[in-house]
Amino acid sequence: MKTKILLSLVLVTAALCSGVAQEENKDKLLESFHAISSNEIMEYVEELSSDKYEGRLSGSSEYMEAAKWCASKFEEWGIAPANQGSYFQYFPNAYSDVLELGEVIYTNNGQATKLKFPEEYLPGSNSDSGTLEAELVYVGHGITAPELGYDDYKNVDVKGKIIILETGTPYTKNDPELGKWTPYAYHRYKFRNAVKHGAAGMIYASKIANPNTVHLDGFIYAHVEPKIVEQIFADAGKDYSAVKEQLKNMEAPSFELPAGQKIKISAKTLYHPDAQACNVVGMIEGSDPELKDEVIIVGGHLDGQGQMGGVMFPSALDNASGVADILAAAKAFAQSEVKPKRSILFILIGGEECGLYGSKQYADHPLFPVEKTRLMINLDMVGNGTGFFLTGGKTYTDLYGHFESANNQFIHRGLQTNAVTKNYGRPRSDASNFENVGIPTFGLWTRNSVFPVYYHDPRDKTDVLTPEIMEDAAKLLYLGIMGVANDETL
Numbered sequence: 001m002k003t004k005i006l007l008s009l010v011l012v013t014a015a016l017c018s019g020v021a022q023e024e025n026k027d028k029l030l031e032s033f034h035a036i037s038s039n040e041i042m043e044y045v046e047e048l049s050s051d052k053y054e055g056r057l058s059g060s061s062e063y064m065e066a067a068k069w070c071a072s073k074f075e076e077w078g079i080a081p082a083n084q085g086s087y088f089q090y091f092p093n094a095y096s097d098v099l100e101l102g103e104v105i106y107t108n109n110g111q112a113t114k115l116k117f118p119e120e121y122l123p124g125s126n127s128d129s130g131t132l133e134a135e136l137v138y139v140g141h142g143i144t145a146p147e148l149g150y151d152d153y154k155n156v157d158v159k160g161k162i163i164i165l166e167t168g169t170p171y172t173k174n175d176p177e178l179g180k181w182t183p184y185a186y187h188r189y190k191f192r193n194a195v196k197h198g199a200a201g202m203i204y205a206s207k208i209a210n211p212n213t214v215h216l217d218g219f220i221y222a223h224v225e226p227k228i229v230e231q232i233f234a235d236a237g238k239d240y241s242a243v244k245e246q247l248k249n250m251e252a253p254s255f256e257l258p259a260g261q262k263i264k265i266s267a268k269t270l271y272h273p274d275a276q277a278c279n280v281v282g283m284i285e286g287s288d289p290e291l292k293d294e295v296i297i298v299g300g301h302l303d304g305q306g307q308m309g310g311v312m313f314p315s316a317l318d319n320a321s322g323v324a325d326i327l328a329a330a331k332a333f334a335q336s337e338v339k340p341k342r343s344i345l346f347i348l349i350g351g352e353e354c355g356l357y358g359s360k361q362y363a364d365h366p367l368f369p370v371e372k373t374r375l376m377i378n379l380d381m382v383g384n385g386t387g388f389f390l391t392g393g394k395t396y397t398d399l400y401g402h403f404e405s406a407n408n409q410f411i412h413r414g415l416q417t418n419a420v421t422k423n424y425g426r427p428r429s430d431a432s433n434f435e436n437v438g439i440p441t442f443g444l445w446t447r448n449s450v451f452p453v454y455y456h457d458p459r460d461k462t463d464v465l466t467p468e469i470m471e472d473a474a475k476l477l478y479l480g481i482m483g484v485a486n487d488e489t490l
């Protein structure tokens with residue numbers, strides 16, 4: 001009897017103590033949570049979006065300077081280098097500098113119109129240098145796929161001409177059939193196929209500054225706003241939207257435009273075939289002797305769209321915002337008295353805009369065993385809006401629960417989620433390279449944008465960010481990751 005009472009006393013005291021300890025822990029956790037400030041986050045974004053990094057084009061020396069600045073913050077806060085004593089994980093990353101804005105002039109029966117930058121055209125990020133004037137041929141998606149019974153070039157002669165090209169593929173449904181079209185969805189495939197057919201240059205009917213291309217000697221191109229293509233079609237007596245319907249029906253509606261319609265493109269670029277870029281990797285070792293072997297990865301791409309002829313693409317929302325949120329959460333982890341039981345790896349990813357080079361580098365050369373990696377959360381465009389979207393929550397419900405309860409208890413924003421769906425098309429997110437090697441992934445971005453979203457555009461500046469949502473994103477990240485890191489039931 002005596003022993004029984006003694007035992008229950010011991011148990012109650014233990015429970016009380018752990019209750020007190022838990023409360024103390026919670027107070028300390030909330031202290032770090034409240035220390036995350038939008039002012040600091042905006043300082044990080046201003047730094048990363050500033051002219052000195054020239055839009056953080058992956059492969060450029062300015063990108064490397066931005067990477068070094070991030071590593072210096074890790075070092076300042078006591079976040080350890082994660083790659084054998086180094087904060088950097090390098091990989092090859094050829095790229096081109098756009099030295100001049102060049103020009104694009106459209107002539108219809110002798111009447112010339114100079115297109116306006118950046119509203120109507122952007123220089124081709126990997127165009128060769130030179131000036132070219134030629135007649136036009138519309139080639140739809142520019143795909144030659146004999147095994148799929150499809151050829152955009154079958155009825156047209158593009159030799160020495162400027163082609164008008166669409167992005168993507170005619171097949172858009174996300175099912176296994178789409179996988180057959182994936183190799184044809186890459187910009188670099190389309191460019192090579194155009195050159196193979198003898199095209200001299202190209203107008204890309206999609207105005208995005210996108211280094212995800214390939215350098216081809218002598219091939220000159222520019223991106224134009226689709227409404228310009230619509231005008232060119234109208235001048236040729238064609239209805240652009242009707243032709244796009246034909247494209248969707250896989251009718252390959254290519255045609256040569258009348259000889260009176262011409263385009264002149266001037267471009268000046270410099271190709272750097274041997275450049276390299278890096279991921280920035282910092283870690284906080286877990287505090288539990290066993291669980292510390294497991295890791296949670298928090299990542300987002302550091303690279304942006306660079307500069308064109310001295311015009312900066314600050315790439316503030318895409319994706320200085322994600323990096324700034326990660327830095328803020330990383331600092332909170334490093335400075336808090338509450339230590340995560342599992343280890344946390346922060347990875348600021350390079351080469352995303354070039355075609356997901358940096359995340360592929362990590363997936364091929366992981367710094368922690370993949371089977372010990374519990375979660376990778378990827379932040380991309382997390383800084384303009386009033387609500388959150390966290391992809392993958394319906395697939396990984398245990399992990400998602402930590403983010404949901406953090407939001408419900410302390411943040412109170414709209415939070416939406418979905419299930420991970422296999423992407424059969426061209427992968428567009430760094431998360432896909434982690435998911436493909438078997439790591440559960442979440443993707444976080446903000447929704448209900450407050451300001452216009454200038455995607456891959458010089459107007460993607462810090463003034464189109466909402467500091468409040470950035471602070472809340474970093475707080476959600478901090479509490480959600482802490483929850484996952486300390487969950488012994490996983």
Ligand SMILES: [Zn+2]
Nearest residue numbers: 318319380381
């Ligand atoms: Zn992005």
